Amino acid sequence: MKILGINSGTSVDSLDIGLFECKENKIAFIKGVEVKYPNVLREEIKSLGPNSSILNCDRTSINLGKFVGMKTNLFLKSNNLKASLIGMHGQTIHHSNEVNKTTTIQITEADLVSDITGINVVHDFRKKDVINGGSGAPLVPILDFYLFSDIKRPFICQNLGGIANTTLVHKTFKQSIGYDSGPANSILDKIIYIHSQGKKSFDKNGELARKGSVNSELLEKMLTNSYFRRRPPKSTGNREFGIEYVLDLLSYVEQKNINLNDLLATTTELTVESIALSYEQFILKKNNIKNVVLSGGGIKNSFMISRLKKRLPKINFKFSDESGMPSKYKECALFALLAYHRIKNKKVKITELGLLPYSEAWKLQEDYFSEIIAVKRQNRASDQPIPSPNHLLMVEHPPVFTLGKSGKIEHLLVQENALKSKGIEFFKTNRGGDITFHGPGQLVGYPILDLDNFFTDIHKYLRYLEEVIIKTLNDFGLKGARSDGETGVWLDLDTPFARKICAMGVRASRWVTMHGFALNINTDLSYFDYIVPCGIQGKGVTSLAKELKKEVDPALVKAAVLKHFSEIFEVEIID
DSSP: EEEEEEEEEETTTEEEEEEEEEEEEEEEEEEEEEOOOOOOHHHHHHHHHHHHHHHHHHHHHHHHHHHHHHHHHHHHHTTOOOOOOEEEOOOEHHHHEETTTTEEEEEHHHHHHHHHHSSOOOOOOOHHHHHHHSSOOOTTHHEEEEEEEESEEEEEEESSSSSSEEEOOOOOOOOOEEEEEEEEHHHHHHHHHTTTTTSSSSSSSGGGHHHHHHHHHHHHHTOOGGGSSSSSOOOOOOHHHHHHHHHHHHHHHHHOOHHHHHHHHHHHHHHHHHHHHHHHHHTTTTTOOOEEEEEEEGGHHHHHHHHHHHTTTTTTTEEGGGGGGOOOGGGHHHHHHHHHTTTTTOEEEEEEEEOOHHHHHHHHHHHHHHHHHHHHHHHTTTSSSOOOOEEEEEEESSEEEOOOOOOOOOGBOOOHHHHGGOOOOOEEOSSSSSEEEETTEEEEEEEEEBBGOOSSSSHHHHHHHHHHHHHHHHHOOEEEEEEETEEEESSSSTTOOOOOEEEEEEETTTTTTEEEEEEEESOGGGGGGBGGGOEEEEETTOHHHHHHOEEEEEEEHHHHHHHHHHHHHOOOOEE
C-alpha cells in the first residue's frame, strides 16, 4: 500500500513529503521532496503559541492546509505517482509534558488537505497518544523498532531534529523505550535567526560553532534544567526550549560578554552532553549498546556529530540512510506507518450459531478463513486495498470429541466405533492442542481474525484469549489462572485440586486464525471421563455450574465474554 507521510518539524524550516510502500510492519522509501515555506507563512506559523487567539490559529491552519494540499498534488503529479492514504503530523504550535500533565496542539486542516488531494488523511497522532495515556512524543519508537532489522539488538536510534528523540530498540517492543533527551537544533536555529535578523535560519555544518569554544560556566547553568533529570517517558518542545528560553539565554550571554561562536559551541555541547548523560542515566547501565543510528536534520551539522562521537568513543555511529531510509524522510515514514496501522480493521462481526453440529461450524470457519486470505492476497496487488474482515462465531455443539494435529489418539479412552452408541461424534481437526470435548452447556467461541489488524504474535493472541476468560470468571467470583506450557484457563492451579474450566486450540496461517476456546458453563462433565482432556494427566475438569453449585445463565456468560473480548482486543463488536 502506497502511503504519503507529511511532516513539519518544530523549526518550521520546511515541509517534508515522502511516499512509502507499507506492508505489514515493513516500510520502504519510494520518493520524497523538501518544500521550503514562504517567509510570510513561516512567520505566521512561528508567531503562534498556546496563548494565540482561536481566530489566528484557525486562519493559519487553513493557510497551511492549502499549502500542504497544493504541494502534495504537485509532488505526485510531477513524479507521476499515486497514493492511497496520507499520514500527516500537522504543525505543532504547543507541546508541554509536565509531570502527570501533557498538552499538545497541532494545526493544519486535514479535511482541506483531503479535499484538495482527493486522498483520505489520517492525523492527530500526538493527541491520540496523549488521550491513551502517553506523552505525545516521541512517536518514532514504533518505526525504529520495525525499520532497522539488520542491526543487532539492543541498539539506540537518535533523531536530531528540533528536539533530540532517543529510542532504545530492544528485542521486543515492550522492552523498548523512547523519550526526548532535550533540544537538538531548535535553540541553535533560533539563535542564528535572531542574530542574522531573519536572514539565516541555521548554522551550516556547524561552521560558526566550530570556531568557538565551550563556555563551561554557561554549559553547567543550562544543564541544571530540571528536564534533564526527569526519567523517561518524557517529551519536550518549545515550552521548555522555545523562544522565551532563547531570549533569556541571549540576555544572559550579553551580560557575560559571550560571543556568538562561543554561544553556538556551548549550545551544541548542550545537545551532545544531554544526549550522552541520558544514555548513561537511563540506558547504558542495563544494556550493552554497540550501535547508535543517527537521523534528522542535525546529521548535516558535522560539528555536532564530531562532538557526539568524541563524547561517546565506544559507540559505533551509523546513519539511517545506510539502512535504506533517508534520514530526511524518517519522520515522514513514521506518519505513513502510523496511518497504515490506524486504518486496520478493528471491527469484529459476531455471529450467533446456536446449537450446531461441529462439522457445519467447521465448514463455516473454513469459508470465513478463506475469505480473509483472499482479501489479503488481493490487497497485496492493489493500490486501493480494502479492510480485511474479522469474525467471531459463538456456538454450542452436540456432543463431540475433537483431536488436534499434535494430539494422541490413545487419549481417546473408548473405541471410535463405540462413540456412536453414546451419541458422540469424533473429528480429527487442523487446530493445535490435543483432545477435548464440546457439548451442550458449553460456550464455544471461534475468532476468525486477521491478526495483521491487531498484532502478529500467536503467543500474545493466545494469552489475550486466556485473559478474556480469566476476566469473565472474575465477574462470577472465580479466580482463573494460566498454566505454563498448557494453553487454557484453570482454577486452583497450584494446588492438588487444579482443574481446567476452559480449553483452547487454534490454527493460524498468513496471520489469520480459526478455532478458539470452549468454556464449560453447565456442561455434563461425565463426557470427559472418555478422554484424557487436552492430553494432560492428573488434573481435573470443572464448570461454572459445578463451582457455583447452581446452573448459570449462558446469556450472562456470553455477554461477559463479549465485553472483555472487545476491551482486551480493543475492537468494536458488530452484528
